[in-house]
Amino acid sequence: MLQIKNYSLEYFKGKRIIDNLNMSIREGDIYAFVGRNGAGKTTTIKSIVGINHITEGDILLDKISILKDPIKYKNMIAYVPDNPILYEHLTGIEYLNFIADIYEMTYKEREKNIKLYANKFELYDDLNDLISSYSHGMKQKLVLIAAFMHNPKLYVLDEPFVGLDPKASFTLKELIRSKAEEGKIIFFSTHVLDVAEKLCNRIAIIKDGKVIVDGDMDRIIADKSLEEIFMELVVDE
Numbered sequence: 001m002l003q004i005k006n007y008s009l010e011y012f013k014g015k016r017i018i019d020n021l022n023m024s025i026r027e028g029d030i031y032a033f034v035g036r037n038g039a040g041k042t043t044t045i046k047s048i049v050g051i052n053h054i055t056e057g058d059i060l061l062d063k064i065s066i067l068k069d070p071i072k073y074k075n076m077i078a079y080v081p082d083n084p085i086l087y088e089h090l091t092g093i094e095y096l097n098f099i100a101d102i103y104e105m106t107y108k109e110r111e112k113n114i115k116l117y118a119n120k121f122e123l124y125d126d127l128n129d130l131i132s133s134y135s136h137g138m139k140q141k142l143v144l145i146a147a148f149m150h151n152p153k154l155y156v157l158d159e160p161f162v163g164l165d166p167k168a169s170f171t172l173k174e175l176i177r178s179k180a181e182e183g184k185i186i187f188f189s190t191h192v193l194d195v196a197e198k199l200c201n202r203i204a205i206i207k208d209g210k211v212i213v214d215g216d217m218d219r220i221i222a223d224k225s226l227e228e229i230f231m232e233l234v235v236d237e
Contacts, residue, residue, distance in 0.1 A: 007058070009054060023204055030176060030186040031185070034191070034204075047059060077155075092129060137163040
């Protein structure tokens with residue numbers, strides 16, 4: 001389980017960007033995290049993966065604190081940012097082997113999983129090319145391969161569909177569902193509310209650094225669409 005406990009973040013003393021967030025995401029959840037630009041989504045995500053500091057509270061994965069044991073915590077996660085920033089002087093396969101080294105994957109394991117996921121995302125034949133020659137969509141696929149290949153407990157995905165063609169988007173949705181069925185945790189941020197509604201079983205809506213809705217997708221949307229709920233709660237005032 002991913003637990004966000006009393007999490008607050010201040011960039012300047014007295015000015016809270018995130019204010020006392022509390023969320024629990026269970027094994028097998030595909031958890032949508034949505035809000036307007038500037039609401040605090042990416043700020044929260046960057047604290048979950050250890051990029052941003054935490055002013056108050058804690059974040060735990062399987063009771064392991066990111067503050068007390070950050071290396072063990074980070075070994076269990078994969079992060080796909082909203083904009084893939086890569087080492088462009090490397091080839092695709094050099095980058096994947098670099099990530100595999102960080103997660104101490106065996107040669108047999110990395111060879112098998114790189115081939116598996118690179119074929120799924122139709123990038124296998126391009127892995128010997130320099131990343132600098134890749135399109136945005138190819139870079140996004142490479143980041144996704146790197147995330148899936150070491151089989152983490154928690155997948156933190158920030159706008160993962162940006163730049164993907166329809167076939168790759170379908171592949172990603174199928175992988176997300178399959179990993180959830182294995183008991184993995186998917187923490188998924190997107191502005192595409194239709195995708196969130198169809199793909200996710202739970203949702204939190206954040207506004208001005210505070211979660212205003214958190215629960216099962218079916219219960220929250222009831223007989224409306226997620227877009228209608230979002231407009232009522234976040235946009236219409």
